[in-house]
Amino acid sequence: MDPAVAAQPxxxxxxxxxxxxxxxxxDALEQQSATSQVLETIGRSALELRPVFETVVRHAIxxxxxxxxxxxxxxxxxxxxxxxxxxxPEFLRYLEEHPIPQGPGTLVGRVALEKRTVQISDxxxxxxxxxxxxxxxxxxxxxxxxxxxxxxxxxxxxAVWRSRVEPFDDREIRLVTTFAAQGLIAIQNxxxxxxxxxxxGELARxxxxxxxxxxxxxxxxxxxxxxxxxxxxVTRAVELSGTDGGSIFEYEPSTAEFVLRTCFGTSAELAxxxxxxxxxxxxxxxxxxxxxxxxxxxxxxxxxxxxxxxEELRRHGWRSLVTVPLRREREIIGALTVRxxxxxxxxxxxxxxxxxxxxxxxxxxxxxxxxRELEDKTRQLEVAxxxxxxxxxxxxxxxxxxxxxxxxxxxxxxxxxxxELNERQAxxxxxxxxxxxxxxxxxxxxxxxxxxxxxxxxxxxxxVSLPDLLTQGVAMVRERADRHGIAVSLDVAADLGRILADxxxxxxVVLNLLSNAxxxxxxxxxxxxxxxxVDGNAxxxxxxxxxxxAESERERIFEAFxxxxxxxxxxxxxxxxxLTLSRQIIGLHGGRLWMESELGVGSTFTFAIxxxxxxxxxxxxxxxxxxxxxxxxxxxxxxxxxxDDRRSADLxxxxxxxxxxxxxxxxxxxxxxxxxxxxxxxxxxxxxxLPGLSGWDLLTRLxxxxxxxxxxxxxxxxxxxxxAGFALxxxxxxxxxxxxxxxxxxxxRCVAPPKGKRTVVVIDDDPLDLELVEAVxxxxxxxxxxxxxxxxxxxxxxRERPSVVLLDLLMPDVNGFEVVERLRADPxxxxxxxVVLTSKEITPADHERLAGRISFLAQKGTFxxxxxxxLVGRVASAPTIQSNEPP
Ligand code: ADP
Numbered sequence: 001m002d003p004a005v006a007a008q009p010x011x012x013x014x015x016x017x018x019x020x021x022x023x024x025x026x027d028a029l030e031q032q033s034a035t036s037q038v039l040e041t042i043g044r045s046a047l048e049l050r051p052v053f054e055t056v057v058r059h060a061i062x063x064x065x066x067x068x069x070x071x072x073x074x075x076x077x078x079x080x081x082x083x084x085x086x087x088x089p090e091f092l093r094y095l096e097e098h099p100i101p102q103g104p105g106t107l108v109g110r111v112a113l114e115k116r117t118v119q120i121s122d123x124x125x126x127x128x129x130x131x132x133x134x135x136x137x138x139x140x141x142x143x144x145x146x147x148x149x150x151x152x153x154x155x156x157x158x159a160v161w162r163s164r165v166e167p168f169d170d171r172e173i174r175l176v177t178t179f180a181a182q183g184l185i186a187i188q189n190x191x192x193x194x195x196x197x198x199x200x201g202e203l204a205r206x207x208x209x210x211x212x213x214x215x216x217x218x219x220x221x222x223x224x225x226x227x228x229x230x231x232x233x234v235t236r237a238v239e240l241s242g243t244d245g246g247s248i249f250e251y252e253p254s255t256a257e258f259v260l261r262t263c264f265g266t267s268a269e270l271a272x273x274x275x276x277x278x279x280x281x282x283x284x285x286x287x288x289x290x291x292x293x294x295x296x297x298x299x300x301x302x303x304x305x306x307x308x309x310x311e312e313l314r315r316h317g318w319r320s321l322v323t324v325p326l327r328r329e330r331e332i333i334g335a336l337t338v339r340x341x342x343x344x345x346x347x348x349x350x351x352x353x354x355x356x357x358x359x360x361x362x363x364x365x366x367x368x369x370x371x372r373e374l375e376d377k378t379r380q381l382e383v384a385x386x387x388x389x390x391x392x393x394x395x396x397x398x399x400x401x402x403x404x405x406x407x408x409x410x411x412x413x414x415x416x417x418x419x420e421l422n423e424r425q426a427x428x429x430x431x432x433x434x435x436x437x438x439x440x441x442x443x444x445x446x447x448x449x450x451x452x453x454x455x456x457x458x459x460x461x462x463x464v465s466l467p468d469l470l471t472q473g474v475a476m477v478r479e480r481a482d483r484h485g486i487a488v489s490l491d492v493a494a495d496l497g498r499i500l501a502d503x504x505x506x507x508x509v510v511l512n513l514l515s516n517a518x519x520x521x522x523x524x525x526x527x528x529x530x531x532x533x534v535d536g537n538a539x540x541x542x543x544x545x546x547x548x549x550a551e552s553e554r555e556r557i558f559e560a561f562x563x564x565x566x567x568x569x570x571x572x573x574x575x576x577x578x579l580t581l582s583r584q585i586i587g588l589h590g591g592r593l594w595m596e597s598e599l600g601v602g603s604t605f606t607f608a609i610x611x612x613x614x615x616x617x618x619x620x621x622x623x624x625x626x627x628x629x630x631x632x633x634x635x636x637x638x639x640x641x642x643x644d645d646r647r648s649a650d651l652x653x654x655x656x657x658x659x660x661x662x663x664x665x666x667x668x669x670x671x672x673x674x675x676x677x678x679x680x681x682x683x684x685x686x687x688x689x690l691p692g693l694s695g696w697d698l699l700t701r702l703x704x705x706x707x708x709x710x711x712x713x714x715x716x717x718x719x720x721x722x723x724a725g726f727a728l729x730x731x732x733x734x735x736x737x738x739x740x741x742x743x744x745x746x747x748x749r750c751v752a753p754p755k756g757k758r759t760v761v762v763i764d765d766d767p768l769d770l771e772l773v774e775a776v777x778x779x780x781x782x783x784x785x786x787x788x789x790x791x792x793x794x795x796x797x798x799r800e801r802p803s804v805v806l807l808d809l810l811m812p813d814v815n816g817f818e819v820v821e822r823l824r825a826d827p828x829x830x831x832x833x834x835v836v837l838t839s840k841e842i843t844p845a846d847h848e849r850l851a852g853r854i855s856f857l858a859q860k861g862t863f864x865x866x867x868x869x870x871l872v873g874r875v876a877s878a879p880t881i882q883s884n885e886p887p
Pocket of ligand 1: 549578
C-alpha cells in the first residue's frame with residue numbers, strides 16, 4: 001500500500017468508508033459503461049444522431065438520478081428538440097412545438113446565450129425564468145443544461161431535470177458535460193460524413209465529366225469524320241447535363257442561317273422539322289445567343305417569345321432549352337443546344353461544362369474545314385504541278401530545237417568545214433556557240449530541278465566504278481586546268497571500288513564540283529580530289545586553292561540561281577543551278593553534300609553517299625559499263641593512229657570515221673606497239689615525235705616482228721624525211737598539215753577502202769536540222785538524203801536501203817515512233833540501223849518503246865560535229881544492232 005495514503009488520517013469510520021468507496025467504484029464503472037455505450041452508438045449510427053442522443057439522455061438521467069432530460073440542436077437560429085425522456089406526453093408535444101430562441105427566459109436559451117453550463121436550482125422561483133407552461137406540464141424544479149460547443153458556437157444543449165428542488169452536484173455536472181462532449185462528437189461526425197458524401201458525389205460527377213471530355217477530345221483529335229465527332233459531343237452533352245435531348249447546328253455565313261448537323265434524344269420527325277426550317281441568326285433565340293457570344297437558357301418555352309425553332313420544339317413537347325454558341329474569336333461557327341421535356345434551368349457548372357463541349361465542337365468543325373480546304377488545295381496543286389511539268393517539257397522541246405541549230409552550225413563553222421574564218425568571225429562564232437551551250441545547259445538543269453521537285457527524278461541504280469568515274473571526270477577538266485596551269489590530282493583509296501549509283505547523275509555532280517573548282521581557282525593553283533571509304537559511305541572531296549566563298553554566301557550558293565559574289569557573277573560561265581542540283585542528286589542517293597571554305601584560301605566540297613553494295617561486291621547488281629571512252633573500241637580491221645597531238649588525232653579520227661574506218665588512238669609510242677600487237681589493225685598512221693618510243697623505233701620494231709611486219713604504216717609527220725621512212729618500211733609518207741583527201745588517198749593505196757554504201761537518210765521536220773546534218777556528214781564522204789516527214793522518210797529508206805537512218809521523234813504526220821515500227825516490220829529494211837535524235841524530253845516510257853529496235857537514242861545538241869561523225873560511222877559499221885539502252 002502507498003505509504004503516503006496510509007499516512008493520511010481519515011476521520012470517517014472504516015465501514016462507512018468502505019461503503020462510499022464501493023459506491024464510487026460502482027458509479028465509475030457505470031459511468032464508464034455508459035460512455036462506452038454512447039461511443040458504440042456513435043460508431044454504429046454514422047448518419048443518425050437520434051440513437052446517440054437517446055443513449056446519452058437515458059444514461060444521464062439514470063446516472064444523475066434525474067426525472068427527465070432532453071437534447072436540443074441548433075437549427076437555423078433556434079434550438080429544436082431532438083429527443084426527450086421523462087414527463088407527460090403533453091410536455092413532449094409542448095417541447096416539440098416550441099423551438100427555443102437564445103435568451104435568458106429558458107434553460108436552453110440561457111445556455112445558448114451564456115455559452116456555458118447553467119443550473120437553475122428552482123425554475124418556479126427563478127425571476128428570469130419564463131417557460132412557465134413547460135414547467136407546469138413537466139413539473140420540473142431543478143434544471144441542468146450543458147452546451148455542446150463547436151468553434152465557439154452552441155450547436156446543441158443537453159438538459160436534465162428533477163421534479164424536486166435538489167441541485168446537481170459536481171460529479172453529476174461533470175458526467176453530463178462528458179455526455180455533451182460525446183454528443184458533439186456525434187454531431188460533427190454526421191456533419192463530416194455528410195460533407196464527405198457530398199464531396200465524393202461531386203468528385204464522381206467530375207470524374208464522369210472528365211471522362212466524357214476526354215472521350216470528346218479524343219474524338220476531335222483522332223477522327224476527321226466530323227459527323228462522328230459531333231455525334232459524340234451532343235450525346236455526352238445531353239448525358240452530362242441530365243437533359244433529354246440536344247442538337248448541334250452549323251452556321252452558314254452565306255445565308256446567315258443555322259443548319260442542323262446532328263441530334264441526340266430527338267424524334268425523327270423533330271429532326272426532320274429542324275432540318276427544314278430556316279433558323280436565321282438575328283431572329284431566333286439561338287441566333288441572338290450566338291451574336292452575344294454567351295450561353296442562354298429558356299427555362300420555360302411556353303413563356304419564351306416564340307421563333308420558328310422554339311415553336312417547333314414546343315410542338316414536339318419540349319419545355320426548356322439551353323443554347324451555347326460555337327464561336328471562333330468573333331466568328332460564329334454554330335450552336336450546341338440541350339433541351340428538356342420539363343421546365344427549369346441548368347446550374348452554372350453544367351452550363352460551363354456545355355461551354356467546354358461547345359469549344360470542342362468548334363475545334364472539330366474548324367478541323368474539318370481546314371482539312372477540306374487542304375484537300376482542295378492539294379488537288380489544285382497537283383493540277384498546277386502537272387501543268388508546270390507539261391509546260392516545261394514542251395518549252396524545253398521548243399527551245400532545244402532552235403538551239404540545236406545555233407550550236408551545230410557554229411560548230412560546223414568553227415571546224416572550218418566550209419573554209420577558213422578570219423579572227424573576228426572565229427571569235428564571234430565562238431561566242432554564239434558558247435552562249436548556245438550555256439542556254440542549253442540552263443534548260444537541261446531547270447528541267448532536272450523541276451523533276452526533282454516534282455519527285456519525278458528516278459535514279460537508274462547500277463554498280464558503278466567510282467575510281468573510273470572520278471578518273472573520267474578529272475580527264476574532262478584537265479584541258480582547261482592545263483590552260484591555266486592548275487594542277488589536278490586524284491587520290492582514290494584502294495578499298496574503294498564499285499558503288500550503287502546512277503552513273504550519269506553522279507558524273508554530273510562530280511563534273512559540277514570539278515569544273516567549279518577549276519573555274520574559281522586562279523592560274524597556277526591546284527585542285528585535289530580524294531575519295532575514301534568511311535563507315536560504309538563513299539566520301540569524295542574536291543579541294544581547291546581558289547577564291548573561296550564568303551561566310552554570308554555559304555548556304556546561299558546551294559539555292560537555285562544563286563551565284564557567289566560579284567567576281568563569280570561577272571564570270572559569264574555557270575548557271576547558278578549546278579550546286580542546287582548536285583545537292584538534290586546526292587540527297588536522292590541517300591547522301592549528303594557540304595562545303596568548307598576560307599575566303600582567298602580555297603574551298604572543299606565534299607559528298608558522301610552510301611556504297612550500297614555489300615562486300616564482296618554485289619553479284620546481283622548489274623554492272624553498268626562506264627560509258628565507253630573513245631579508244632575503248634576494238635574492231636577487227638581497225639586503223640590505229642599513234643599521235644600525241646590531240647587536235648591532230650581528233651581531226652584524223654573525223655576523217656577516218658567519215659570514211660567508214662574504225663579508229664583507235666594512242667599518244668604513246670610504247671602503248672602504240674602494244675596496241676598493234678593486240679589489235680592487228682589494217683593500217684597504222686604514225687607520228688614520228690612521240691613520247692615513250694619514237695616513231696622510227698616503233699616502225700623498226702613493227703617491221704622486225706613477223707606478226708606485225710605486214711601491217712602497212714602511213715607516216716604523218718612535221719618532218720619531211722621520206723627517205724628514212726621508206727627505208728625503214730613505211731608504205732606512205734605524209735607531211736603535216738594533212739588534209740582529208742590526202743589521208744584517205746594514202747590509206748586507200750595501202751588497204752582496200754571499207755566496202756558498202758555510205759548513205760544516210762535523215763528524217764526530220766525541221767529544215768535547219770536537215771541542213772545541219774548534211775553540213776556535218778557530207779564533207780566526210782556521206783551521201784545525205786533528207787526527208788521532211790515520217791511518210792516520206794519510210795519511202796526513202798525502203799528505196800535507198802541506207803547504211804544509217806537518223807530520225808527525229810516529234811513530227812506532224814507520221815511521228816518517229818511509227819517510223820521505227822514500220823521500218824522494223826518491213827523485212828527488206830529490218831536491219832538498217834536507226835539513230836534517234838530528238839529535242840523531246842526523253843521519258844522512261846520512250847526508252848521502253850524504242851528499246852531493242854534502235855541503235856542509239858540521244859538528245860539533239862549533245863553532239864559536236866566530230867562526235868556525230870563518229871557515232872554515225874560506228875553505228876553504220878557495227879555488225880549487229882548496238883544499243884545505249886539500259887538492259
Ligand atoms: P554555277 O553554274 O554558277 O557555277 P553552281 O551552283 O555550281 O553554279 O555554283 C554557285 C556558286 O557557288 C558559284 O557561282 C560560285 O560563286 C560558288 N562556288 C561554287 N564552287 C566554288 C568554288 N570551288 N570556289 C568558289 N566559289 C564556288
